Amino acid sequence: MSAKQESTKVLCMDKVEKHFGGVRAIDAFSLTLHEGVVYGLIGPNGAGKTTIFNTITGIYTPSAGKIHFYEKDITSIRPFEAAQLGIGRTFQNIRLFSNMSVLDNVVMACSMDADYKMPAAIFRLPKYRKLEKQINEKAMGLLETMGLEDRANERASSLPYGHQRKLEIARAMALNPKLLLLDEPAAGMNADEEIELVEFIKGIHQRFSLTILLIEHHMDVVANLCDHVTALNFGKTIAEGTPAEVKSNQAVIDAYLGVAK
Amino acid sequence: MLNSFQQGVIILVCINVIAVLGMSVLTGFTRLFSFGNAGFMSIGAYASAMLSVRLGMPFIISMVFGAAFAGFIAYLLGSLTIRLKGDYFLITCLGFGESVRVLFNYTRGITGGAAGFAGIPGTTTATIAVVCAVLAFIIAWTFIHSKFGRNLTAIRENEMAADAVGINTFRYKRLSFVFSAVFAGWAGALFAHYMRFITPADFSLAKSCELITTTVIGGLGSLTGSVLGALLVTLLPELFRGLAEYRMFLYGVAVVVVILLKPDGLYGYREFSLKRTINWWRNLPNMIREKSAQRKQRREKRGESK
Ligand SMILES: Nc1ncnc2c1ncn2[C@@H]1O[C@H](COP(=O)(O)OP(=O)(O)OP(=O)(O)O)[C@@H](O)[C@H]1O
Ligand SMILES: [Mg+2]
Numbered sequence: 001m002s003a004k005q006e007s008t009k010v011l012c013m014d015k016v017e018k019h020f021g022g023v024r025a026i027d028a029f030s031l032t033l034h035e036g037v038v039y040g041l042i043g044p045n046g047a048g049k050t051t052i053f054n055t056i057t058g059i060y061t062p063s064a065g066k067i068h069f070y071e072k073d074i075t076s077i078r079p080f081e082a083a084q085l086g087i088g089r090t091f092q093n094i095r096l097f098s099n100m101s102v103l104d105n106v107v108m109a110c111s112m113d114a115d116y117k118m119p120a121a122i123f124r125l126p127k128y129r130k131l132e133k134q135i136n137e138k139a140m141g142l143l144e145t146m147g148l149e150d151r152a153n154e155r156a157s158s159l160p161y162g163h164q165r166k167l168e169i170a171r172a173m174a175l176n177p178k179l180l181l182l183d184e185p186a187a188g189m190n191a192d193e194e195i196e197l198v199e200f201i202k203g204i205h206q207r208f209s210l211t212i213l214l215i216e217h218h219m220d221v222v223a224n225l226c227d228h229v230t231a232l233n234f235g236k237t238i239a240e241g242t243p244a245e246v247k248s249n250q251a252v253i254d255a256y257l258g259v260a261k
Numbered sequence: 262m263l264n265s266f267q268q269g270v271i272i273l274v275c276i277n278v279i280a281v282l283g284m285s286v287l288t289g290f291t292r293l294f295s296f297g298n299a300g301f302m303s304i305g306a307y308a309s310a311m312l313s314v315r316l317g318m319p320f321i322i323s324m325v326f327g328a329a330f331a332g333f334i335a336y337l338l339g340s341l342t343i344r345l346k347g348d349y350f351l352i353t354c355l356g357f358g359e360s361v362r363v364l365f366n367y368t369r370g371i372t373g374g375a376a377g378f379a380g381i382p383g384t385t386t387a388t389i390a391v392v393c394a395v396l397a398f399i400i401a402w403t404f405i406h407s408k409f410g411r412n413l414t415a416i417r418e419n420e421m422a423a424d425a426v427g428i429n430t431f432r433y434k435r436l437s438f439v440f441s442a443v444f445a446g447w448a449g450a451l452f453a454h455y456m457r458f459i460t461p462a463d464f465s466l467a468k469s470c471e472l473i474t475t476t477v478i479g480g481l482g483s484l485t486g487s488v489l490g491a492l493l494v495t496l497l498p499e500l501f502r503g504l505a506e507y508r509m510f511l512y513g514v515a516v517v518v519v520i521l522l523k524p525d526g527l528y529g530y531r532e533f534s535l536k537r538t539i540n541w542w543r544n545l546p547n548m549i550r551e552k553s554a555q556r557k558q559r560r561e562k563r564g565e566s567k
Contacts, residue, residue: 057425083427095425097418099530108415109426114408121407122400128407175427
């Protein structure tokens with residue numbers, strides 16, 4: 001095949017299904033992500049978008065179908081393994097380490113960089129010191145990228161909502177991910193914050209040469225960011241294409257835009 | 262010099278400090294509740310006692326073996342039970358602690374059964390106990406202030422998020438469990454070589470409860486809080502000997518009071534800091550002045566509105 005000429009496939013979902021009892025949360029869903037794209041997933045409430053993220057990250061094991069990440073079969077992977085392979089994610093309902101400081105939230109996500117054993121920690125060996133110093137610098141650097149450095153010592157739960165979402169992205173970035181999954185990053189943001197977020201995501205996309213899969217209800221965010229969009233309803237793909245194409249697709253309008261406020 | 266009663270109190274405090282530090286890592290930093298840590302104490306106590314008495318091993322070897330053996334059992338048990346959801350894990354720990362006690366009661370030929378195991382050398386001196394407690398604190402402190410403690414704290418704060426940043430939550434929870442068992446076994450070994458005579462009843466469910474309540478009173482997520490808790494809970498009954506019978510009752514009341522007034526415990530989620538304490542003392546007059554000024558203002562306002 002001509003796979004070599006095209007850019008590399010980062011993620012390949014092949015007829016993936018996930019059933020909960022009688023509910024088919026996703027139904028024969030297929031998706032291919034090429035390196036470097038920003039891909040959008042849209043669809044009304046309960047369409048199965050978050051479930052797709054959860055199957056990619058191993059929180060759910062698909063009832064049928066296969067998922068590959070850079071040729072590696074990750075269909076029945078465990079969540080921490082997905083993260084270690086380089087799949088970073090944020091959550092629709094923010095899940096920070098809420099009692100910890102903003103900086104600690106990012107530092108805690110650097111456990112893969114902390115490649116030392118217990119004796120090194122207990123005897124504070126040079127290896128421990130060196131790696132811990134690097135981790136702190138890396139975390140501070142990420143906070144600077146997100147514009148959160150002034151708040152490094154605040155409690156994560158005391159941040160305003162928009163900042164909490166950013167912190168979640170910073171934390172995911174600590175994994176040095178190859179693929180970043182963002183579940184409704186603009187939820188609860190006002191128009192200004194939304195514009196800022198779009199610029200910000202564009203920034204990290206370029207700077208860290210990421211592949212991004214993004215769930216979003218705000219069509220302007222999707223239109224601004226995504227090269228390509230899939231629209232879902234009842235776990236099935238109902239349209240696919242550029243944001244403009246999908247936006248004007250009749251099935252999508254019926255299923256989603258018509259329903260939305 | 263200290264008399265033997267005072268030395269005994271110091272030894273008991275140190276033993277409890279070690280066991281509670283283990284509990285603190287498990288409950289305070291990982292948010293796993295174990296009502297079976299007295300079981301690990303008894304494993305450490307009996308294993309070390311047998312090594313000393315039956316094989317004539319030097320104390321240090323018996324002690325290290327007792328602690329390591331308790332950790333080994335925790336590793337096996339944890340491999341089976343850690344995956345269970347919260348309450349079920351707690352119940353299996355409780356069952357484990359009781360099973361160990363019953364087992365030691367019935368294996369009379371090896372452990373002396375309910376009549377107890379006697380003739381253990383009384384090696385644990387106040388000095389040894391203090392050295393062990395300080396060492397235990399340093400180990401716990403460096404462990405918590407490294408990626409190990411961070412990963413445990415991440416699990417406590419949000420397990421799903423911990424997974425999402427690549428932390429093998431199962432492995433780290435088991436590590437935390439083993440850590441607490443090693444400390445419990447260590448405490449048990451010191452206890453056996455202080456008491457010279459141990460019975461399974463020394464390590465009952467009540468002892469497990471005492472360890473948990475001490476950790477909660479001292480403050481979850483604080484090692485210094487745990488030390489403070491262990492000090493209070495061990496010393497107060499010694500000071501009020503007449504109240505010994507009400508010990509468990511008083512623990513219960515203390516826990517309820519602490520949870521109602523200060524849900525995070527005496528030193529929840531932060532460590533004792535000399536600087537902060539001094540500042541607090543310095544600030545005290547100001548604070549009182551402010552408070553009374555506020556009260557006065559309020560009184561005056563009330564007066565105006567009349
Ligand atoms: N753990 C679960 N158990 C049972 N049903 C579930 C579970 N998770 C998801 N579902 C069901 O699967 C369907 C898809 O849910 P999902 O959360 O993926 O939707 P979504 O597209 O993310 O919606 P939203 O826009 O509201 O976030 C829903 O009907 C939901 O009720
Ligand atoms: Mg969702």
